[in-house]
Amino acid sequence: MAVDKKFIGKKYGPLTYEVGKEKIKEYANAIKNPDPHYIDDDFAKNTKYGGIIAPPTFAVVFAGMLADPFFKDPELNLNYAMLVHGEQEFEFFEVVRPGDVITSSGKILNIEDKEKLDIVTLEGISKNQEGTDVCRATFTFVIRK
Amino acid sequence: MPVKDINIGDTFDAVEEVDKYRTIYYAGASGDFNPIHIDPGFGEMVGLGGVILHGLCTLAFAAKTVTDWSGDPGALKRLKCRFAMPVHLGDSITTQAKIVGIEENRAKIELSVTNQDGAEVLTITSAEIEL
Numbered sequence: 417m418a419v420d421k422k423f424i425g426k427k428y429g430p431l432t433y434e435v436g437k438e439k440i441k442e443y444a445n446a447i448k449n450p451d452p453h454y455i456d457d458d459f460a461k462n463t464k465y466g467g468i469i470a471p472p473t474f475a476v477v478f479a480g481m482l483a484d485p486f487f488k489d490p491e492l493n494l495n496y497a498m499l500v501h502g503e504q505e506f507e508f509f510e511v512v513r514p515g516d517v518i519t520s521s522g523k524i525l526n527i528e529d530k531e532k533l534d535i536v537t538l539e540g541i542s543k544n545q546e547g548t549d550v551c552r553a554t555f556t557f558v559i560r561k
Numbered sequence: 562m563p564v565k566d567i568n569i570g571d572t573f574d575a576v577e578e579v580d581k582y583r584t585i586y587y588a589g590a591s592g593d594f595n596p597i598h599i600d601p602g603f604g605e606m607v608g609l610g611g612v613i614l615h616g617l618c619t620l621a622f623a624a625k626t627v628t629d630w631s632g633d634p635g636a637l638k639r640l641k642c643r644f645a646m647p648v649h650l651g652d653s654i655t656t657q658a659k660i661v662g663i664e665e666n667r668a669k670i671e672l673s674v675t676n677q678d679g680a681e682v683l684t685i686t687s688a689e690i691e692l
Binding site: 472 | 577582586587589590591593594616617618620621622624625628629633634635637638639640641642643677683
């Protein structure tokens, strides 16, 4: 069953995530990336950032929270068993630091109804506690019919 | 910045091994506990031949290739890919990068991300860094 195009523009969130230093380190360890910018306080305090920053792709942790209400949206009624993550794009505007409070707002950017599959694109804009955009994440999901 | 002299045509690469516990670490750190990533029985049942690595972890390996080379993770401004093929535990992922354009204060980078058989696991993969 095709996903109805009337849901283009539907919004999710905003959802808030407080960034913890140890969560950054955990994430860096999980992606096998021991860059001292992420894990070494002494190194990081002497960089231009003046302290630890998160790996850019840590954005999936806060922006990815938007996928939960989107997947479970009863109105949209996605066939989760047939869904795969097709494409991903990130634009990074500002580094993310421990203590940042990130607010992410999601929106369905597009729904394409193809012969054998639907393509649904979800955009998440994440801002920090100062209202500065930190990331635009675009998730493209493919749902086989 | 710039951290180094960058020219169109420059190339660099890196290899990551997908060890047998990688999806467990990634699930815990990312919060993505989809059973296709952590439950070998489920992965077999749905025809994936066991668990598969989170696509975003593969993309993080590609991003690391770029940020290790540039020396400044905060300079990564754009990152994009299509998830083309599953990555399995024990796979070896090679990212090959090439500077394809330099405009104003941005360098555009094309990335080829392949497994040990030379198959592209990510396609249309690209990144941009601020110079």
